[in-house]
Amino acid sequence: MRKILLIDDDHELRDALQAALTAHGHVVFCAEDGIAALRAAVEIKPELIISDINMPLLEGPDAVRILKALPKFRSVPVILMSGAELSPTSEADAAVRKPVNIEQLLELIKGLTRSTASPGAPSRSLPMRAIAGDEGWDRALAIASLGKRSNTECAARICRGIELMHAEAFRTALLRSRSLNATDSERLYDRLVESVATLVQLLPFC
Known part of the structure; x- marks a missing residue:
């Protein structure tokens, strides 16, 4: 049994995967976008993350990169999902x-959770989001997605950091x-990722 964070904006696929994984003994928590996933991750401390690539507000690779900037998430295995061919x-x-x-998917989970990924410095292997004025980005929605308990100032700073990224x-x-x-x-981008990750750690207290 593993504690899994499942991130996908397609609610039908998300519900179907949650039901299937739960039926096989896993405890599954869901988030509908990358922003909501940041709060969920720091609150539930998942043992494995399954994330879609393309999502509104914050895409899967960006959310993973922010979380991997935190030492406690560097050894958490990540599985990405996409309609396109991807390489690990x-x-x-x-x-x-x-x-x-x-x-x-179940075989992948079994294999990944047998071993612990070696921690290391965050890398740029995942593609950086290269569109500054993305049409899918809405600051108000992003702040709301962080959760009703989130402090507005704290959430706004996180979202501003993501905009700078x-x-x-x-x-x-x-x-x-x-x-x-x-x-x-590239160095400035990495520093921005680390700054956002530091703010994300404060979410449980917001």
Whole structure:
């Protein structure tokens, strides 16, 4: 039995996977987007995270990167889900293609939870979100998604940090597209991730 955090904005798929995983003895907590997943993760301390890639407010890779910046989550296995073909990265231990084959998913969970991923520094293996003014981003909705108990100021700071992450990812992509040195921009992006992760730790007290 494992404590699993399942993140997906498709409620039908989320409900179906929760039912299937629960039927196999796992305790499953759900979040409907990456922002809600941040609070859920710090509150329930999952033993494994299963996340969709493309979601409103905050995409799966961004949420994973923020959580992996915290030492207590670096050894938590992560499975990403997508309709496109994905390869495992140093942050995501495995990937499954949608529609999800439940037997394959159960085997992955079994294999990943037998061993503990080696902790390490966060990496940029997962793609940085490169769109600064994403149409799916709505600050008010993002703040609300952090939960009714969240302090407005605390939630607003987290969301502002995520906006800065997105903007810096856009700058990095622009520099790379022009064959310019993006090292400083990449370092700033990493610092922003760490800053947001630090604020996320305060969510249980907000």
